[in-house]
Amino acid sequence: MIDKKPFKIDGVTVPTPSDYDFGIEDLSSEETGRTLDGEMHKDVVAVKHYYTCTWKKLSWQDASLLLSLVDGKTSVTVTYANPLYPDEMKTNTFYVGKRSGKALNLRDQKQTWQNVSFQFIQI
Numbered sequence: 001m002i003d004k005k006p007f008k009i010d011g012v013t014v015p016t017p018s019d020y021d022f023g024i025e026d027l028s029s030e031e032t033g034r035t036l037d038g039e040m041h042k043d044v045v046a047v048k049h050y051y052t053c054t055w056k057k058l059s060w061q062d063a064s065l066l067l068s069l070v071d072g073k074t075s076v077t078v079t080y081a082n083p084l085y086p087d088e089m090k091t092n093t094f095y096v097g098k099r100s101g102k103a104l105n106l107r108d109q110k111q112t113w114q115n116v117s118f119q120f121i122q123i
Contacts, residue, residue: 005089008079009069018056022083024049049092051080054117063101063113070096070118078120094120 006013029043055066070076075093082090101116 005081006079007081007089008091009066009076011077012065012069014066014069015055015058015062017053019052019054020081021052022049023051048122049082050119050121051078051094052117052119054115056115057104058113058116060111060113063116066116067099070099075123076120080120093123095123096120 007016008014025048026042026044027046027048029045031043032041034040055062058066073096075095077091078094079089079091082088097119099116099118102114104114105112
């Protein structure tokens with residue numbers, strides 16, 4: 001069960017994302033392409049993973065924690081679930097793309113943030 005395995009950013013346990021989407025991309029050399037006979041020649045130089053994490057509803061404190069752990073950093077170490085490794089959390093270095101969110105209930109005692117989202121891209 002994923003909730004029992006904590007996600008971490010730079011060693012700090014963070015709330016488990018509500019939505020967690022992954023992508024895997026092959027990076028190919030300049031030599032990759034089709035020859036005149038139509039055959040594809042692919043020279044993979046690296047395989048990189050990326051994860052889009054969305055937290056549907058966060059306390060102001062948790063939203064602040066998440067954003068402060070990545071704000072202005074060129075890279076972060078993330079402990080995360082990788083579909084290639086069942087029942088095991090992996091740790092790797094990522095950079096973080098655009099961060100976004102939507103305010104919700106700022107006028108009442110709950111003061112929560114909605115749909116805080118950002119993407120981790122493997123370095």
